Amino acid sequence: MTDAEQSHYRICPLCEACCGLEVRTQGARVLGVRGADHDVFSAGYVCPKGYALKDLHEDPDRLRRPLVKRDGGFVEVGWDEAFAEIERRLVPILQRDGRDAVALSVGNPSAHKMSLILYFSRLAKALGTKNVYSASTLDQMPKQLSCGLMFGHWLSIPVPDIERADLLVVIGANPVASNGSLWTVPDFRGKAKALRARGGRLVVIDPRRTETAEIADAHHAIRPGADVFLLAALVHTLFDEGRVRLGRLAGHVNGVDELRQAVTPFSPERVAARCGLDAAAIRGLARELAAAPRGALYGRIGTCTQAYGTLASWLVDVVNVLTAKLDEAGGAMFPKAAAFAHNTMGAPGHGRGVGTGRWASRVSAAPEVFGELPIGVLAEEIETAGPGQVKALISIASNPVLSAPNGARLAAAFERLEFMVSLDIYLNETTRHADVILPGPSPLEDAHYDFAFPQFSFRNHARFSGAVFAPPAGQPAEWQNLLRLAAIARGDGARADVEAFDDALLMDELRKQAGEQAPIVMQALNASGRRGPERLVDLALRSGPYGDRFGQNPGGLTLDRVIAAPGGIDLGALAPRIPEVLRTPSGKVELAPPLLLADLPRALADLDTPAPPLVVIGRRDVRSNNSWMHNLPTLAKGPFRCTAWVHPEDAARLGLADGARATLAANGRRLDVTVEVNGTLRPGVVSLPHGWGHDLPGARLALAAQRPGANLNALFDDAARDPLSGNAVLSGVAVSLSPA
Numbered sequence: 073m074t075d076a077e078q079s080h081y082r083i084c085p086l087c088e089a090c091c092g093l094e095v096r097t098q099g100a101r102v103l104g105v106r107g108a109d110h111d112v113f114s115a116g117y118v119c120p121k122g123y124a125l126k127d128l129h130e131d132p133d134r135l136r137r138p139l140v141k142r143d144g145g146f147v148e149v150g151w152d153e154a155f156a157e158i159e160r161r162l163v164p165i166l167q168r169d170g171r172d173a174v175a176l177s178v179g180n181p182s183a184h185k186m187s188l189i190l191y192f193s194r195l196a197k198a199l200g201t202k203n204v205y206s207a208s209t210l211d212q213m214p215k216q217l218s219c220g221l222m223f224g225h226w227l228s229i230p231v232p233d234i235e236r237a238d239l240l241v242v243i244g245a246n247p248v249a250s251n252g253s254l255w256t257v258p259d260f261r262g263k264a265k266a267l268r269a270r271g272g273r274l275v276v277i278d279p280r281r282t283e284t285a286e287i288a289d290a291h292h293a294i295r296p297g298a299d300v301f302l303l304a305a306l307v308h309t310l311f312d313e314g315r316v317r318l319g320r321l322a323g324h325v326n327g328v329d330e331l332r333q334a335v336t337p338f339s340p341e342r343v344a345a346r347c348g349l350d351a352a353a354i355r356g357l358a359r360e361l362a363a364a365p366r367g368a369l370y371g372r373i374g375t376c377t378q379a380y381g382t383l384a385s386w387l388v389d390v391v392n393v394l395t396a397k398l399d400e401a402g403g404a405m406f407p408k409a410a411a412f413a414h415n416t417m418g419a420p421g422h423g424r425g426v427g428t429g430r431w432a433s434r435v436s437a438a439p440e441v442f443g444e445l446p447i448g449v450l451a452e453e454i455e456t457a458g459p460g461q462v463k464a465l466i467s468i469a470s471n472p473v474l475s476a477p478n479g480a481r482l483a484a485a486f487e488r489l490e491f492m493v494s495l496d497i498y499l500n501e502t503t504r505h506a507d508v509i510l511p512g513p514s515p516l517e518d519a520h521y522d523f524a525f526p527q528f529s530f531r532n533h534a535r536f537s538g539a540v541f542a543p544p545a546g547q548p549a550e551w552q553n554l555l556r557l558a559a560i561a562r563g564d565g566a567r568a569d570v571e572a573f574d575d576a577l578l579m580d581e582l583r584k585q586a587g588e589q590a591p592i593v594m595q596a597l598n599a600s601g602r603r604g605p606e607r608l609v610d611l612a613l614r615s616g617p618y619g620d621r622f623g624q625n626p627g628g629l630t631l632d633r634v635i636a637a638p639g640g641i642d643l644g645a646l647a648p649r650i651p652e653v654l655r656t657p658s659g660k661v662e663l664a665p666p667l668l669l670a671d672l673p674r675a676l677a678d679l680d681t682p683a684p685p686l687v688v689i690g691r692r693d694v695r696s697n698n699s700w701m702h703n704l705p706t707l708a709k710g711p712f713r714c715t716a717w718v719h720p721e722d723a724a725r726l727g728l729a730d731g732a733r734a735t736l737a738a739n740g741r742r743l744d745v746t747v748e749v750n751g752t753l754r755p756g757v758v759s760l761p762h763g764w765g766h767d768l769p770g771a772r773l774a775l776a777a778q779r780p781g782a783n784l785n786a787l788f789d790d791a792a793r794d795p796l797s798g799n800a801v802l803s804g805v806a807v808s809l810s811p812a
Contacts, residue, residue, distance in 0.1 A: 075099035080540045081108055081639065083520045085184035086121040086128075086701075089114070089251035089258040090525050092639055093122050095516065095540050102126040102516070102540075110639035113533045117259035119251065120695050120707060125515060127704035129541075133772050134497050135511035136544065146499065146509070151548060154508050155556055155566035161491045161507065162560060165464045172434075173463040174561075175203035175450065179470030181698065185512070186605040187550035188468060188495075189523045194577060195466070196443075198558035202431050203453060203462055204444040210475055211373050213797040214381030215254055217441055220426035221665035222389055224655030226442050227527050228406060228415045230389060231255040232368040233646050234263045234530055236402035239360065239367030241275045243388070244299055244374020248283035249692045253372045256529040261287065263530075272367075275357070277302070278374065279689055280717075280759060281752040292357070293754040295348040296687050297804025299371070300380035300675050302347045302354060303387035304338035309358035310394045311335065317362065319396030324651050327664030331390065334669050337676055346679055348754065362395045366402025374689070377802040380675050381794040386668050393663060398650075405646040406653045409526035410534040410619075410629055411612035415653045423655030428667075428796075434460045436791070438798055446798030447476050448790040454485040464491040466557065469512075473501040474699045474765055477788035477800050480741075483768070495553060498700055504770035512550045516540040521609045534613065534629060535640030551604045574604060578611075585615070596622050606631065618643060671796055683756075684806035686722065688736070690784065691761040699763040702776035714781030715748035717759040718809065723749045726809055733812035736760065738787040738805055744812055745782050758809055760784045762802070 075098050082093045082105075092111025096103040105125050107118035128134065138154035139146040149157075165173050176196055182188040196204055208216065216226040223230075232240055234257060245253065247260040257263065264274050264287055276285040277292045277299075285291040294302060310316050311332045318325055340354035347354070361369060369391045375384040389398065397403035408416060429439035433449045435456045450472070453462045465486065473479040473486075479501070486492060486505035494506040503509050512518075520537045543549075548556075552570050559568035578597075582590035597607050610631035614620050620628030634641055656662055695707040702708055716736060718728055728734055730749040735742050736758065745760060753759055765783025766776035785802065792801040 077103065081537050082125070082516070082540060083522065083535055083537045084118070084122045084125065085515050085520060086124070087251065088253055088256050088525055088528070089119070090256055090522050091118050091122055091258045092535065093118060093125070095125070097540060100541065102129055108639060111535070112640045112642040113529070113531065113535060114258040117262070121701070124701070124704045124706040127706050129514045129516045131703060133499075133703055133774055134514070135499065135509060138511065139499065139509040141507045151546065152566070154510060155560070157508055158493055158557065159560045159566040162464060162493070163563075165490060166561065169463055170460070171200040172202050172460045174199055174201050175205065175453065175462045175465045176201060177205045177447070177450065177465060177467040177470045177472060178207070179468065179475070180207040181469040183524050185469070185515075185518065185550065186521050186523055186609065187512075187518065188554070190605045190608050191551040191554040192468060195554045195558045195561070198561040202440070202445070205447040205450050206444055207447070207470070207475060208442070208444065209446045209448070209798045210377075210800050210802070212254060212376055213441055213799045214376040214794055215385040217382050217426075217428070217797045218386035218389065218668070220442075221667060222386065222662050223653065224423050224425045225414050226426060227413065227524070228653060228655065229254055229528060230392065230398060230404035230406050231528055231530060232370050233402050233405045234267060235645070237267060237367050238272045238402060239275070239364035240264070240267060240272070241277065241357065241361060241367070241369045242284060243277040243369065243371040245370060245372030246278070246282040246284045246692050248287065249694045252528070252530075254528050255370065255372070256525040275360070279754050279757045280691070292349055292353060295346065295683055295754070296689050296757060297378045298343075298347040299375045299378065299384040300387065301338065301343035301679060302349065303384055303391065304335050304672075304675070305340045305343045305347075305354050306358045306361070306391050307331070307387060307394065308335045308338045309340060309355050310362060310391070312339070313355075313358070315358065315362040316394045317396040318393065319400070320648075321393060321396070321398060321650060321661065324660050325393065326658055326660045326662050330664035330669065334664065334672050343679065346683060361391060361397070366400065368392060368397050368404040370404070374803055376799055377690070378804050379792070379794060379801050381799045382796040383668060383671055383675060386665070390663060393661060399648045401648075406649045407527055407529050407646055408532050408617055408643070408649065410532070410643060411521075411526070411609060411616045412523050413527050415655060416617045420652040421654055422657065422659035425656045434458070438793070441798055446793050446800070447472055448793055448798070448800050451478070451481045451485040451790060454488055463489065465489055465493070467492070467494045467496070467502060467506070469496055471500050471502045471699050473768070474763055474783055475785060476790070477785050477792070477802065478790040479765070479783060479786050481790060493557070495550065498703070499772040500700065501765070501768045501771050504768070510553050512553075513543045513547055514541070517543040517547070519606060531645060532643035533640055534618070534634050534643060536609070536631065536634045538635070549604060571603065578607070593622060600632065602631070667796060686756055686758060686807055686809060687804045688738070688758045688760060688784070688787070688807045689803050691717070691759045693761060696761060696763065699766075700773070702764065702766060703773045705775065708775055708779070712746070712779055714761055714764040714779070716745040716809070717748050717750040717753055719753045719755045719757065720749050720751055721755045722758070722809075723747065727811055728809070735810050735812050736782070736787065736807055738807040739789045741787050743782040743784070743787060758807060
């Protein structure tokens, strides 16, 4: 008898858009994937990444069994044997060298898997190491730091209310390709088209005429790395021309006078040459933002991956405050997530705020930010002998050999480790250095609730999707693997009862939250029979701002209610949240944090430095967010995307032809690249996408290896960082380009 065709609802875990999908199956086969029309958030939209879930599930290179390295090669073993090897080799390092001898590295796929994001913190706490690293210091920590200082929490990040905006100005971002970043907005193109249809304007500021700029009303081709100067000049103009309007926030803002004084030197006329824009155009932008009834300025990865990433990120929100665009309909607003958002917990309107530098890296004294150190210091922490030297590494869905600067140095450092464990679905450029690899299930074999992205969503919602397929027999859940590692780190051993361990950890949390009511809450949670992350999601929903409060708010959210709602529950448009959202000690928006004001003179001193004749920037493609996506046929097909785009004037000046091979060089390192002459760049700019370089020995990514591309990040200096956030400088770096 032939299995009947079935349809399953699934939230896509492959990028920040988090689109709802309909996955059609027959027995154990995936027949196809399409957008779920009934999804309350994405309403049927899907990009090529969603279709590629079928490829990922079926990829023959995806690991299904643990691997242990023996005699220089990997062999498949059982789960108990893999954990026994981890216990045998990790525990002596902890006992001999201490907690900081073990480092943790976590990549951005972890943010899309609730097992990993909810249980990573349990592992980190059990290890007790100060050596925690993540992809955040490669692309977003400046925004988290600036928003933490302004609004009181690292994840209180305002996003454009695009469905009600009259004006959207985008700087250093390409949401047509990304569908938002630190802004979850599926089908940005459709929403931008609707904005323009109702008479609104889209303006893009970017060194490249991106896919977003192609559909915009205006494009300003700024010099890479000059965002801080442009943004400071916009703020200067608002003060200089008397266009500051605080509106409803007038009584909720600190630091206006200090800010006015700090930006005085950054006039449009002073910064114009460095920005590559006319002073009149800069003043025109400031006037347009001030005059728009409803609008927002949005900046993203291009504003973060530069030497002044935190300053640029801060000034984006400063402009929104000064033009009365923050926390207003159609402006930049704070989502109100149904679960896990710290800005919905505790006493509203004030809090402890954020700080940095509770500890520092051992070698370079780089300050801790949001509980982690810059990934650019990981190699030196492994290489440099002495107390606290990193001797072991646990990497979780992380491929820093390709994603971090100077990956060759990192790869060499990983070879010096005494022990390395990787939780990953691939044997890739980083995990090839591991001694043990623990694979997770396919995304279609796992339930899903978005932990982080409702905190950045263009509209409030709550959605959950169950597993499409049961995991293979014997495959542990990833949260169970993390707890087994935590048990080993605590000294409980590899055979510890992870279910009992999980119960004990949850009860400890409930006692802090509910006091004497903790056993009653625990009983209510356990009544559903849920375990692990699903139980934590139920707790977060029920105790969240829309929750049933365990009977105190009848009709409120529970996980059962979310699951029972086809396509999720729409919780409405964004609404003003100041002062309730704030967690600053003052209870006000801090426009002039001292840490940021103290860094402005560094930018001012650099203002008159001549711009390099040729710099490189990255490039985002809708089919190529992460390195592992290059191994999926749906995303890898079509024209080769890892080409070096060069402006026609530069190509003629440098003697380069379309399709020719060339040498791209910086910091004493070289890449062999294929030239693509492209007029969308401003002269003096080369563009090469990141995440490529699949030609390293030992990796098993067969499809990606057919067209390996060049690893742009290999050129970058791992010591080049934004000093405030520790974020790597990956954009606007001076390079040379010559015929190969």
